[in-house]
Amino acid sequence: MSRQLPARQRDVLNAIVELSEQCGYPPTLQELATHLGLKNRMTIHQHVSALKKKELVLWEPKLNRSMRVSSEGLRLLNLDNESNDSHLRAVPFSEAAPEEDAAEADAQPVGVPLAGRIAAGAPIDAFETPEFLTMESDYAQRGCFALEVKGDSMIEDGIYSGDYVIIKPSPSPTNGEIVVALLEDGSATLKRFYKENGGFRLQPGNSSMEPIFVSRASDLQIQGVVVGLFRKM
Amino acid sequence: MSRQLPARQRDVLNAIVELSEQCGYPPTLQELATHLGLKNRMTIHQHVSALKKKELVLWEPKLNRSMRVSSEGLRLLNLDNESNDSHLRAVPFSEAAPEEDAAEADAQPVGVPLAGRIAAGAPIDAFETPEFLTMESDYAQRGCFALEVKGDSMIEDGIYSGDYVIIKPSPSPTNGEIVVALLEDGSATLKRFYKENGGFRLQPGNSSMEPIFVSRASDLQIQGVVVGLFRKM
DNA sequence: AGGGATACTATACTTACGTATGGGTGCTCT
DNA sequence: AGAGCACCCATACGTAAGTATAGTATCCCT
CATH class of the missing domain: 1.10.10.10 (Winged helix-like DNA-binding domain superfamily/Winged helix DNA-binding domain)
Known part of the structure; x- marks a missing residue:
């Protein structure tokens, strides 16, 4: 190691x-x-x-x-x-650095300029909202990682094969969140997480697929929850 | 101005x-x-x-x-x-800088660590593909901007209301690309672009909506094509 | 003709950044 | 006890980066 x-x-x-x-x-x-x-x-x-x-x-x-x-x-x-x-x-000795961090002053997000909102039928506010859409700045540097999705298990939630999901590691999700679940047989899937009746239900976002039920917590390991989605086109 | x-x-x-x-x-x-x-x-x-x-x-x-x-x-x-x-x-005078650009050597992408591939039912290659998923690094600095989507006109293509689409400015898309179209009445929509029969068809990704036909190029202005999609969850 | 904006150059100063040298303490392992 | 590692400190040097000052040339404008 x-x-x-x-x-x-x-x-x-x-x-x-x-x-x-x-x-x-x-x-x-x-x-x-x-x-x-x-x-x-x-x-x-x-x-x-x-x-x-x-x-x-x-x-x-x-x-x-x-x-x-x-x-x-x-x-x-x-x-x-x-x-x-x-x-x-x-911060080992002095909990707060004695002088203020000079670098800490001018925090400003890096990102894609967010030009406006596009509505079906409504006029676009072209270039009126000068903000940023931050993507990897929010995730990359702190705890999150990405997975490429293969398969159609969440297609009704708009997650397609080939998309990338951003995962925030979290062993204990709340009900209804989309999680990366590692099952007892070593397989991993993307499903919606529900804790109920003392067990767990992993609900696919695809009505042609059946939910998975897990009764023992030891048979289920949650790798993290989906906090973002990215698709290259 | x-x-x-x-x-x-x-x-x-x-x-x-x-x-x-x-x-x-x-x-x-x-x-x-x-x-x-x-x-x-x-x-x-x-x-x-x-x-x-x-x-x-x-x-x-x-x-x-x-x-x-x-x-x-x-x-x-x-x-x-x-x-x-x-x-x-x-490059104003000397077309190529005489000495090589020292800074040009060590290009390396910044991004979210791409941990692996998650398949429906197949085992995850946990941490075996040490690559990066680059998002805004690819787009932010060069020509692209983002729009927030409102409405369901592209829902069958997995683009939901609230998503952000990354737009690459391009006045002349190729057939089948998803574009931001500015119509003659000032409204903007997200549709699939087809040039046909001397006119243009803007096809929504929603079977309950009708396509829009535009005959004169002057009545249609393409703001750009969708090259990426991002969703916060 | 003169004023101003754009564009580039040269020289020189100050600072801060990276780095080399040479220590120091406390811990663990054998 | 000694070797080795993790961790910290101070001093000093060379250099590159930012900057101040000053000057030149071209073009456009009224």
């Missing part, structure tokens, strides 16, 4: 993600240091170097703000935030 | 977008300069300052790589790339 990341390195990884998300661009070593309450950049330099060697972080030497968390790095964070929910945020 | 952006400023705006996209982080003034074939950063500094004053660019003074194109800036680029297709790429 190649996993066994030192606690502080995971904190750093987390901080990179957080700061990148907040500012729209990756942090510098100094910003990371003050964010984590450290007095010296060199400490961060060592940690990030270690993370780079493990290929959890992409980092061009000598290049300002070139840090990015790799695919593996993000997945590792997902897993950790899931299983280890009692873990404290970060 | 507040629009009338000097040609070179739009080039700079474009370059910011391109380089950001390529590297995953915003460029420096120097990188922009060499990318545009300029010998001195100061030129870029002036242009970006102008862009900042017009609020087309967000830029923290003295902060490395803190440039970002604003909402207005992106929209402006969309419009320009659309209407002014004869415009040359950039």
Whole structure:
């Protein structure tokens, strides 16, 4: 098992993600240091170097703000935030950094310009709502992952084969949510989740398919709930 | 009309977008300069300052790589790339920059980790496909915008009310594509586009609705074609 | 003809970023 | 006890980035 990341390195990884998300661009070593309450950049330099060697972080030497968390790095964070929910945020000694985070000021979402609303028959408010539609900014950096859908089990909910569903890891969904369920035989499906009569019902969104009933919780493992859907056309 | 952006400023705006996209982080003034074939950063500094004053660019003074194109800036680029297709790429004097772009090397997409494929009944390849699902990185920075859908005109194509469609501006779609059509009466709809018999047919994806026929091209304006769909759940 | 906007250049200063060097403490393992 | 790791610190250096100042050339406008 190649996993066994030192606690502080995971904190750093987390901080990179957080700061990148907040500012729209990756942090510098100094910003990371003050964010984590450290007095010296060199400490961060060592940690990030270690993370780079493990290929959890992409980092061009000598290049300002070139840090990015790799695919593996993000997945590792997902897993950790899931299983280890009692873990404290970060910030080792001083709970709040003494001076305010300079980087924390100008948070602004990155996204696709949201031009307006298109109604069937009604006029379009062309370019009147200058907002952003944020997609991966909301999900990518924090806990979520994507799955490609194969099959028609949720077609009546507008989830088609070939779509991508965004999954937020959550072992205990509420009734009616669409979940990724891992069954006892090792198969995984996308179904609507209902807890009832002491058991569970997994309801497909396809009237030609039958619901699945699971009585024992140990036979059912919920990987997460669907929080978004994306389709390339 | 507040629009009338000097040609070179739009080039700079474009370059910011391109380089950001390529590297995953915003460029420096120097990188922009060499990318545009300029010998001195100061030129870029002036242009970006102008862009900042017009609020087309967000830029923290003295902060490395803190440039970002604003909402207005992106929209402006969309419009320009659309209407002014004869415009040359950039690069004023020397067509190709003499030295290779240092920033151009390590392009790597940013996105949601794509964990695997979920099949109805088949086992999930849990965490075996370490790729990324890129969403706004593919669209945001280059020409596309989003619209929120209201109505059921495309429900049989899995586009529901409340979804967001990603639109790529394109005045001349090919048959069968889903387009945003602006009709002569000022209304806008989402329909499938067919050019036939010298006229146009706009086919809803809803069998309880009738297609719209338009005979004169001047009565129909295509805002763009749907290249993606996004749903928050 | 003059004013102004656009566009580019050169030189030089200041700062902050990345990095090298050299320590320090506490823990675990053998 | 010593080796090794995780974790932190301070100092110092080279360089690249942002910026201030100053100057040139072209074009358009009234």
